[in-house]
Amino acid sequence: MKLIKSIHELRTALQREERPVSFVPTMGALHPGHLALVKEAAANNDAVVMSIFVNPLQFNDKRDYDAYPETLDDDISQAEAAGVAYLFLPALNELYPAGPDGMSTYIHVTKGVDVLCGAHRPGHFNGVATVVMKLLQIVAPERAYFGRKDAQQAAVVENMVQDYHVVTDIVTVPTVRESDGLAMSSRNVRLNPEERADAPEIYRALQKMKAVYEQDPFSPETGRGMLQRSVNGKVEYAEVRTYPELELPADDYQGKMLLACAVQYDHARLIDNIMWTRKEEEHVS
Incomplete structure (x- = not known):
């Protein structure tokens, strides 16, 4: 597994890759739910790219962003064991050179965000859509994998990809649960x-x-x-x-x-x- 921190390095590596590319975006703190996405992606013998990036744009409360768990060493070990080929670990200024609030354009989601989680987290899915669009443009995968536990997020991404004619298939994977039924998170x-x-x-x-x-x-x-x-x-x-x-x-x-x-x-x-x-x-x- 290659650890990559820059967009240029990742694009260069993927240009040399002979296999189809699949993508699993995450914010780290990996658990079996994330690894199920990797397993599904690797089933086609694809080169699996995983990203770990805690996206500030999707947090309504900065305290929640600051408190998000950081388990990078363990995440790296789990990703490698699961069969990830490229682990993309961009710094904040790599994805947002002018800062999260310094871009001139953002994705604004207009449908499906005033209900469910969106009704309680205004602006959250704008942040999700913006960073996912960035990552899809960087990785340019044939397929990208999302868990069904975050069903509203998956729906927003599916609709965005269709709206913008992004040449990536969005694949949703069933929720992974603990033995007592609790959804892993x-x-x-x-x-x-x-x-x-x-x-x-x-x-x-x-x-x-x-x-x-x-x-x-x-x-x-x-x-x-x-x-x-x-x-x-x-x-x-x-x-x-x-x-x-x-x-x-x-x-x-x-x-x-x-x-x-x-x-x-x-x-x-x-x-x-x-x-x-x-x-x-x-x-x-």
Whole structure:
């Protein structure tokens, strides 16, 4: 595995690469969920590029940015063991030479960001879209891999790539979970023992809510109340949307469905979701 810190060095290396290039963007603090993306990317015998960059533009709270875990030595070891060919480790001034606030253009996401996490984190997905667009332009991969746990992020990226005719296929990979069902996240380490015991109830509740929704669709307000009765953390939202449009589904909607939620504990905000495909015979009259 090659460690690369400059855009020029990465582009030069990839120009010499004879295999197709796949890309896994991360912010580090790697866990098996990230490694599942690498495994999926490497399954095609691609040259896998992973980036580790904590992007300040997507943090609404600077304290959250400053507190983001740094585990670089362990991340390097995990990436190499997983089969990453190129680990891109840009400094802040490499991706933002004029500083994060010094660019003349930014991606402004106009659809699908006033709901779910976007309703509680204004500007967050502008930051995500901007840095992902930068990284896609730098790496120019055939495929880029994103986890379905961050379903709204994946939807924003899919829609952006389509809007801007980016020649990269976006591949989403199922959420990796702990043995008790908790979605793996770098934020899980912030949970105290009582919260860690409570957090797996999020996924269990979502499974029950999906079954209810298929028989009797409920409103976002009802969904939030249903989840709140199952967990001790504060539920921000729990609602069903179409995917990747992130719109409220019409009664006759056919296609991908997303039941997504966010739960705030004392020092960790956890997100999770269930995705499925609604078929004609499943419609509720």
